[in-house]
Amino acid sequence: MTNPKDAPRATPPEPEAREHSLYGEELSPGAQVGGYIVESTRYRGSVSTLYRAREARTGELAALKVMRPQFAAARGALRRFQQEAETLRRLRHPHIVDVLEHGTLADGRPFIAMEWLEGRDLAAELAARGPFSARETLELLEQVGSALRAAHGAGIVHRDLKAQNVVVLPRASGPLVKLVDFGVAKLLAPEEAGSMVTSTGMVLGTPLSMAPEQIRGETPDARTDLYGLGVMLYQLVTGRPPFQGTTLVELEEQHLHAPVPRASERAPVPAALDAVVGRCLEKRREDRYPDVDAALEELRRAVRETGSGRSRQVRALGLYVEALIEGQIDDITLDVVDALLEGARTKADALGLTVMVEGSSFLLGVAALPEDAGAEREARRRVLELALALAEEPSQRIQLARVFLAPTLHVDTATLRPDASGRPGLGGGRLLRLSAWTTGHPGRGVVVTETALAGLEDTFQVAPLPGKESLRHVTRRAA
Template identity: 35%
Template sequence: MARADDHTLRSAPPEASGPAGETVALPVTVALPVEEGQAAFAGGEHAPEAPDRAGDYRIGSALAQGGFGVVYRGEHAERGTPAAVKVLHPELALHPDALARFEREVEAMRRVRHPGVVEIFDVGRLADGRPYLVMELLEGADLAHHLRGRGRLPPEEALAVLDPLCSALEAAHAQAIVHRDVKPSNVFLCAGGDRPRVVLLDFGVAKLLDAPGPALTASRHVVGSPSCMSPEQLMSRPVDARSDIYGLGALTYIMLTGEPPFSGASLVVLRQLHLFASPPRPSARARVSPALDRVVLQALSKDPAERQASVGEFIAGLRAAIAAPRARGAAERRPAVGIYVEVRADPGALEEPDAELLDDFEAVLPLALAALADAGFAAAVDAGTAALVTADRPLDPAGDQAARRGAVDAALSLMRRLDARAGRDLRVHVRLCVHAGELVASSGGALTGGDLLELAAWVPEGAADGVFASPAVLDGLGVAAQPAPTSRRSSALLRVMGAVDAERR
């Protein structure tokens, strides 16, 4: 698996991208999920010749391969107990640094006796001299795999993972061990049970604070993305438990928002961002309480002295932020996009209407609301001959742009449908106005305010037909528009020059 060595960050070979910009590589300390057990080896390399036996364990199929070794499915020869057997690559077996790293991983895992750390069964050397490590076989999936399917997690679900993970890290810190590689692919969610067991993987780059020694490097070690690495580690400065707290902050950020605190096209850019840039607030990227911002951003402080003093302090702060009840009646603001539908008739036409006019006039709004409901919009205001429908707007830029474009497309599609409706009376006129803003809702969900409800401030004056949109909606969409012909307000909407307008000109 691609890893960071102690002093060097090298570019990784092309591999599949995982969540949070992290290079996807197969775990090297545990089995992959059952359905992926026969996955191809990382980097497209051929597996070394598999041994038949490692101590008392028979060797089966290869489960995964990384830059450091190969993991095989094993079985105790007498008891039949399943296990995972990790064997060092042959070319590294005589390399002093590689052997030292292997021994460091074994020592770290043996010191930390905790349910959140893989249990070691046996350690030894094969007949050809390669060291091996036999450990429990875990079935399930790592957190990176889980997030690829989920995108991001609700705070309560993230806490259910972080609680046991922090307990394992606390146990490691109590043994003077700094993990130094806390990230989604190193967190394993075991299958089975109502509450999956959470296991912290890969102590291969852990730092034993009570056994200082030279940095361990190996020619095959590469890093996919330093998405969770602390500034002091990136600068090869001394590390302590607060480096893992930075990793926890980055991991929590990824779980809550679906993306890392920093993204960059190269390791150089990412390094600079971790060293000098301030990450966006999590609540600016996902609908989480601003109380979580303080806890996560403190953990991501550049200066270790400004972070939480311990993992226990970090998880306690996170629990409190998630458990803090919302004040009764407190308003919730949420970004949204709205479409205002207005039906009008020619001046005087409704004074003595005929049946055709009334039938069409009364049919337009229900038809429009049904079509917009199918497009994902919910009614917020219904005034008989006019209505406002809204839909939530994601906080991430790509999702926000997609929501705004979807609203404009829905309005144009609806206008085309209304122009082609059966029984259309030319004395009936429709205009659709699209705006992006926010809604304010009470704790019970009732809408109480927000600029989308202030129709007088953004609906254009006059009675022009067509589709109109505010600059806030059209920003970055590349949609042709022109000023509304009868508007006299600087905040008025623009008329969208879509297919409908082309037909009418």
């Protein structure tokens, strides 16, 4: 047997090798950047990489943005990166991401340390839950507008205002948003025009939300951001951007020449909201609102009209319950199916769900969700508890008949409109397209879509369904 003391010892790497392993093209966990220690890579961009890091002394989380080595020698890219740090340092605002530190690594790569935002961007939020109501959209854009007001007041135009650059942070009192990525922001002060990062004739921005003057290579101003605000407004209430093309040229042509589509043709919003989108998206910036305050005031009026109109779009929850039969169907089996569905109807009604669609072996109960985030989450939790109880219904008669209930939960948009008596009731909308979300049930237990489960993952036992990316199989946590 070999004595452990005699075993060969691993030779520690040379200091230069250790440094290279930590500070290569991509920083490794443990690398120190300024006062921050890298934990992991979160996003690889074309010019920079975003890392999750912690402050060395306090352990506070931070987002670390470091330029990639091949761009550190490019004067234009370097100036844009440094300007972003300086821009954010000047813009201390509750709805703009905070800069904590900025500087350069030993090899000359610049970095920016920013507050860590534990949320997801508006584009991801939109993809997960579908279009927002007009009132929800106003709540979000009031905060975006507040950030733009501060930026424009400091002589800065963002120039890349889009859903991906607005991060949504969940709060009990309602969502908090933060405007991020001032990487192509431009100073508006005339005395600084000679040192602007991008000269007239250079196009910077994102094609889906780029203003006509950006496409033409003209100098932007605050009204350029109003164009981006209009794109975002249309996208939030309809679920899609106003202009889409298969090529960059086609997309640019639409921004330059195509008429603005009407949001009311894709969502139950009034003409007043169409008018706000239309004026924000005017081809000539002179025809847009003079500032963000004027645009938001018109949007507030449009939302008030939405609330008093005959119909409006709301987020609603759907509970689809199907009775499944194993084995031969006889009179006893059908009696059990009827009893089970009648019990499900009674329990759904007690939770405020209205049965809108019903067949011989299924029913659909729906309810508009509260606008308050906490109340909305609680409403979904209660219905999910009901679904679990239905799926676990204990009865000797049920077991003999080999019948069980297979519930599915989903959240999507529905139309709230007055019924014949004038009382509000839920009508059509995407939630009523049952084939889009009720066909993935494996036959046992409860199936919940991502939008219905959001924020409840830690409350229940959750497992993915093979081949169904947006569906989850939910059971109770073991006691």
